[in-house]
Amino acid sequence: MNEHDHEAHNAHEAHEAHEAHKDHEAHEAHEERQPTAAALRAGHAARAESAAARAAALCHHVERHGAEHADAVWKAAHAARVAAQALAVLSESAPDPAADSRCARNAAAAAAQASQMGRLIAAADDAEPTALACRAALGASRAAAAAAGAGHSGRNEGLNSEAEAAEKAAVEAAEEAGWIRPGEQVPSVATGVRSPEVLAMLHL
Structure with a gap:
């Protein structure tokens, strides 16, 4: 050279x-x-708490207005319990975006199931707002599932923001349907014994 x-x-x-x-x-x-696991937890926890509150409010609503629909009452109560369990699991563990987003996802899915019971017992003149609220709840569930999906694991800020917006929309729609009354104290939901099925659903 x-x-x-x-x-x-x-x-x-x-x-x-x-x-x-x-x-x-x-x-x-x-x-x-990149946001830290603790910073990401704040968002996932807020969504899980909101979804669990929606499910609890719906459980209370169905019990008050649909007592003759025993199956709907049971399913709404079960959904509220699953959402409460998801929130409890999140709060008891160390920050983990993947696990936290799954808890938020399952709380939103449970709230969507409770919303279907709210629609089932709705009076004819409440059909439109309850249908919109049910659709918004399903949208929140889908957005939460996308945020927790494989390849994202709760770390995608764009999907997390979409899930947050969808959750807020679900709350607003639930208020319009009369399922949630702002300022009303809804009785807390006991988590009960966590069944193997619930733990499997939460991937724990």
Whole structure:
């Protein structure tokens, strides 16, 4: 290798080293921008708590207005209990975006099931708002499932934001349907014994 080639080789190596250093710095900067597990938990926990509250309110609503529908009362109570269990599991564990998002997903799914019972007992003149509320609850459930889906595991900020917006929309629709009364204290739902089926659903 002559002197010119040697200089060119050294320059090439220096350039590659510089580019590698830039890539490393960019990767570190990206890692620093990623929300921590604790920060992500706040969002997942808020959605899980909101969904569990929706399910509890619906359970109370169905008990008060649909006593003649024994099956609907039982299913609404079961859904509220599952949502409460999902929230309890989240609060008892260390922050883990994947697990936390699954808990939020299952709370939203349970709230959607409770919403179907609310629609089932609705009077004819409440058909439209209850249908809209049920649709919004299903939307919140789907958005929560997407945020917790494989490949995202509760860390995708865009999907998390969509799930948060969908949950807020579900709350607003539930209020319009009369399922939730702002300011009303809804009796807490006992979590009961966590069945193997529920734990399997939560991937625990």
